[in-house]
Amino acid sequence: MSNILENDVLLKIVPESEEQLHHQIEQESWEKVYEARQNRSIMQSEISTIETHGGKACVIVFVGHIKGIIPIDETDFDQSKQLTDTIGNNIYYKVTGLDRDSEMFVASSKQAIEHLQGLTWDRLRTNLIVDAKIVRVNNRSLRLDVGAINVDLRADEVSYEWIDNMHDRYKPGNTIRVKVIEFNKEDKLLTVSGKQLIKNPWPECTTRFQTGNTYKGTVSGVVEYGVFVNLAEGVDILCRQPKPSIGKVKKGDIVRVRVSKVDVDNNEMSGMIKSKV
Numbered sequence: 001m002s003n004i005l006e007n008d009v010l011l012k013i014v015p016e017s018e019e020q021l022h023h024q025i026e027q028e029s030w031e032k033v034y035e036a037r038q039n040r041s042i043m044q045s046e047i048s049t050i051e052t053h054g055g056k057a058c059v060i061v062f063v064g065h066i067k068g069i070i071p072i073d074e075t076d077f078d079q080s081k082q083l084t085d086t087i088g089n090n091i092y093y094k095v096t097g098l099d100r101d102s103e104m105f106v107a108s109s110k111q112a113i114e115h116l117q118g119l120t121w122d123r124l125r126t127n128l129i130v131d132a133k134i135v136r137v138n139n140r141s142l143r144l145d146v147g148a149i150n151v152d153l154r155a156d157e158v159s160y161e162w163i164d165n166m167h168d169r170y171k172p173g174n175t176i177r178v179k180v181i182e183f184n185k186e187d188k189l190l191t192v193s194g195k196q197l198i199k200n201p202w203p204e205c206t207t208r209f210q211t212g213n214t215y216k217g218t219v220s221g222v223v224e225y226g227v228f229v230n231l232a233e234g235v236d237i238l239c240r241q242p243k244p245s246i247g248k249v250k251k252g253d254i255v256r257v258r259v260s261k262v263d264v265d266n267n268e269m270s271g272m273i274k275s276k277v
Helices: 017-040 080-084 109-123 203-210
Strands: 043-046 050-051 056-063 064-069 090-097 103-107 129-137 142-147 149-154 175-184 189-193 213-221 226-232 235-241 256-262 268-276
Touching: 017 064, 043 056, 043 080, 050 080, 056 090, 064 090, 090 109, 103 109, 103 235, 109 129, 129 149, 142 175, 149 189, 189 226, 213 235, 226 256, 226 268, 235 256
Parallel strands: 064 103, 235 268
Antiparallel strands: 043 090, 050 056, 056 064, 090 103, 129 142, 129 175, 142 149, 175 189, 213 226, 213 256, 226 235, 256 268
16 A cells, blocks of 8 residues: 655645735745845846936846845946846845835845855866856857856857857857866966867868868858858858859858868868859
8 A cells, every 4th residue: 555645635725815825925935035134045036127226226136026126236247238238137146135114125146146156166177067058149259157157158169160140049048068178266267168079070171171172062151351161060161252253142052162271280271162053
């Protein structure tokens, strides 16, 4: 005969009205806030909006119906404009003050971040593989959150292939796996790479792609100084702008490319577009 747990048969009381439900949620929210204040524990909430209190810009968060205020000088942001860009993102914080009558609390993101960063620095090791959260996406780089430490990852350290625009592949809130290349706790230096977790395709290029030969590829990016054409997974060749007789090319076009130089040591290849396919 199977055992019956006591919790399986206990009555589960359901609030009779919306008012009771609201009171229950509010009570549970205050318990979370009080516990966080007492234990100095770290909380995380979505940034709801930005308001001005006492002449200062403040981040506004909510725990249930309870409003939390994080002054700008208690965040790692320097300007109000930066704060506006974070609306909808999550933020770490520690509760530093309570106002039950006003149903509000005051918090510090700096204290939470310093705490988390200290734990991260103690755990970091060279060649450690970690999942990093994407905080911001730029055209040619990513801003990552590695255990509350902000790290910039250039596009050429994300992958061996040419990535024309990081927005096409990544979004804030996504995660990316990276390897720790270098770190220095005293200087607050942390360098990571996603590319080093991928097999390097370039050593095979000397036998697969030879100078003077023509190959078919796909245009992966058009920049001021030339056109990138993808010839194989992780391998892009930089070509001069095509001659007027060929016409302009755009991302996604299929072209034929003649290879003029292969530099495996620097993971580079150059050539020229001979025709469109």
